[in-house]
Amino acid sequence: MPPTKPHTTGEIAKSLDRAELAGKGKAKITGLATDSREVESGDLFACIPGERYDGHHFAPDALTAKATALLCERSLPQLDCEQIVVPSVRSALARVSELLWGLPSREMTTIGVTGTGGKTTTCFYLEKILASDGCPTVLSTTVGRRIGSGELEYTGRTTPEIPSLQRFLRRAVDEGASYAVLEISSHGLSLGRVEGLWLDGAVFTNLARDHLDLHRDMEGYFKAKANILRLLKSKDSFVCANLDDEYGIKMLSLACRDFPCFGFTTTEPKKALGEHKDLSRSLSGILQAVDVRVTFGFIRARLVFQDKEENVQLPALGLMNLYNGLAAATSALALGIDLNKVVSYLADAPAPPGRTQSVYLHQPFTVLVDYAHAPDSLETLLSTVSDTLPSARRIIIVFGATGRRDVGKRPQMGEVAARLADLAIITTDDPYDEDPLEIALDVASGAEQAGAKEREDYLIILDRREAIAEALRRAEHGDVVLIAGKGHEPYIITAEGKIPHKDADVAEEILREMGWGVER
Numbered sequence: 001m002p003p004t005k006p007h008t009t010g011e012i013a014k015s016l017d018r019a020e021l022a023g024k025g026k027a028k029i030t031g032l033a034t035d036s037r038e039v040e041s042g043d044l045f046a047c048i049p050g051e052r053y054d055g056h057h058f059a060p061d062a063l064t065a066k067a068t069a070l071l072c073e074r075s076l077p078q079l080d081c082e083q084i085v086v087p088s089v090r091s092a093l094a095r096v097s098e099l100l101w102g103l104p105s106r107e108m109t110t111i112g113v114t115g116t117g118g119k120t121t122t123c124f125y126l127e128k129i130l131a132s133d134g135c136p137t138v139l140s141t142t143v144g145r146r147i148g149s150g151e152l153e154y155t156g157r158t159t160p161e162i163p164s165l166q167r168f169l170r171r172a173v174d175e176g177a178s179y180a181v182l183e184i185s186s187h188g189l190s191l192g193r194v195e196g197l198w199l200d201g202a203v204f205t206n207l208a209r210d211h212l213d214l215h216r217d218m219e220g221y222f223k224a225k226a227n228i229l230r231l232l233k234s235k236d237s238f239v240c241a242n243l244d245d246e247y248g249i250k251m252l253s254l255a256c257r258d259f260p261c262f263g264f265t266t267t268e269p270k271k272a273l274g275e276h277k278d279l280s281r282s283l284s285g286i287l288q289a290v291d292v293r294v295t296f297g298f299i300r301a302r303l304v305f306q307d308k309e310e311n312v313q314l315p316a317l318g319l320m321n322l323y324n325g326l327a328a329a330t331s332a333l334a335l336g337i338d339l340n341k342v343v344s345y346l347a348d349a350p351a352p353p354g355r356t357q358s359v360y361l362h363q364p365f366t367v368l369v370d371y372a373h374a375p376d377s378l379e380t381l382l383s384t385v386s387d388t389l390p391s392a393r394r395i396i397i398v399f400g401a402t403g404r405r406d407v408g409k410r411p412q413m414g415e416v417a418a419r420l421a422d423l424a425i426i427t428t429d430d431p432y433d434e435d436p437l438e439i440a441l442d443v444a445s446g447a448e449q450a451g452a453k454e455r456e457d458y459l460i461i462l463d464r465r466e467a468i469a470e471a472l473r474r475a476e477h478g479d480v481v482l483i484a485g486k487g488h489e490p491y492i493i494t495a496e497g498k499i500p501h502k503d504a505d506v507a508e509e510i511l512r513e514m515g516w517g518v519e520r
Helices: 009-015 055-064 089-101 119-132 162-174 186-190 218-231 246-255 269-282 319-334 339-346 375-388 409-420 436-449 464-474 503-513
Strands: 020-022 031-033 043-046 069-072 082-085 109-114 137-141 144-147 179-183 201-204 238-242 261-265 285-295 298-305 308-314 366-370 395-399 423-426 458-460 480-484 491-494 497-500
Touching (some): 009 020, 009 089, 031 089, 031 162, 069 089, 109 218, 119 137, 162 179, 186 218, 201 218, 201 246, 238 246, 246 261, 261 269, 261 319, 269 285, 285 319, 298 319, 298 339, 308 319, 366 503, 375 395, 375 409, 395 409, 395 464, 409 423, 423 436, 423 464, 436 458, 464 503, 480 503
Parallel strands (some): 031 043, 069 082, 109 179, 109 201, 238 261, 423 458
Antiparallel strands (some): 020 082, 137 144, 285 298, 298 308, 491 497
8 A cells, every 4th residue: 555655765764873875865665565575666675684584685586576775784786776774674664664654553542462372362352342342443463464344364474574564554544443453472572573563552461481492481581572561652551461370460560660550360369469469559450250160162250340240151162262351351441341341242252263263064073273382372272172071082183393493392292282182193383494204203202201102192194184184084973183283374384385274174175075064
């Protein structure tokens, strides 16, 4: 879409610290691209040096695609175009995006959701509450983004680079959106993808082991998440966090000095706060769920907030989704929506694609697709199924671990699967440029440490489609088949590129091949 105002390369260079301009500075810029494959005519192409690839190498491709000029960290004299040379391209992206599209997040009520698990579902729940209350919304999550009730557009990233995000939010404002719900990853917070965002509220779901390849340890991971507080617009911006998570209490302890803070819990607030009892005096409100009943497909509870109580029924599976509902509900309460409205809106709240998504073609066993891809989320998924389906005959899980990621979590995932599932089928997730077999063996080592035996308790089948097929062929009446790790994702990333694959679609195809889903 067109920017708020086109700028010349000269105007852009003058607005950036320590920028040097190669050229006359008269080239008109109407867009900003960070991927040479997505360049449009009139774009300024940002040559971002990355961990594995350097954007400067793709500058010729960007020019072939009709980029007008380059934003780079070193001059490329062999290329005939205007160039703006800066000390850090990534640091310049927010300012250039602001020049082109303004600060659209400042023109809306913008809520950012971060944490390890539950971010996407929390975003969907909050979007549902806001839309039901008559608020024109825009949503941006791992599974996709949309304006209002439009179709989800898959972007491939939890948090896009700031030019893509600001351009999208500008379009949303122009189309009438007044509330934005944004999923914000630790990568986005650490790599500067959200610089230039302005938040009215920050939601923290929980923290568990993940992404330690980037953050090194849990404290580094938490510090990255806590950076979301820097994006809050004013003293009236609010923070919501999980009181049943030690890092949630830590987040509120940091935030309560500067912002109104709200907590949510499934236990008695004093017990949840423990030694942090003084924090309760700093909180603007606590949402508590009591009389919790979790059955297959539904969660029922009584919600208590200040002097109000309401019963809620959430069409979801497991305690994990109650916490996601509480996170969304607490945010809505912080925005001033009445508790009775919140619980009525949650009564038919949709789950995002790939989150405990059922694949049912009248087969006599349960098939669920989920995004769980770390030890904690895998354990939560398996425990949830075991607790809510106590009559399940067996639990069969298909899962893998990603390449180029925290190697230490691989055996942990194997241990969890061996301990909580009756049969684990270890397969390929996104290997990137690693050997899929080596990744699978790392996972299997954890299963064996837990006492599992190959061919009896676990199998290694590297072809993901064949692994799913084997699980479905082995499933009998009353079994539960869990297909974990990919969730909504439409491809597997290998050294050769992206291979089309969607777990739910593959499972459905195989079930049909087995004869299910047809009239008998």
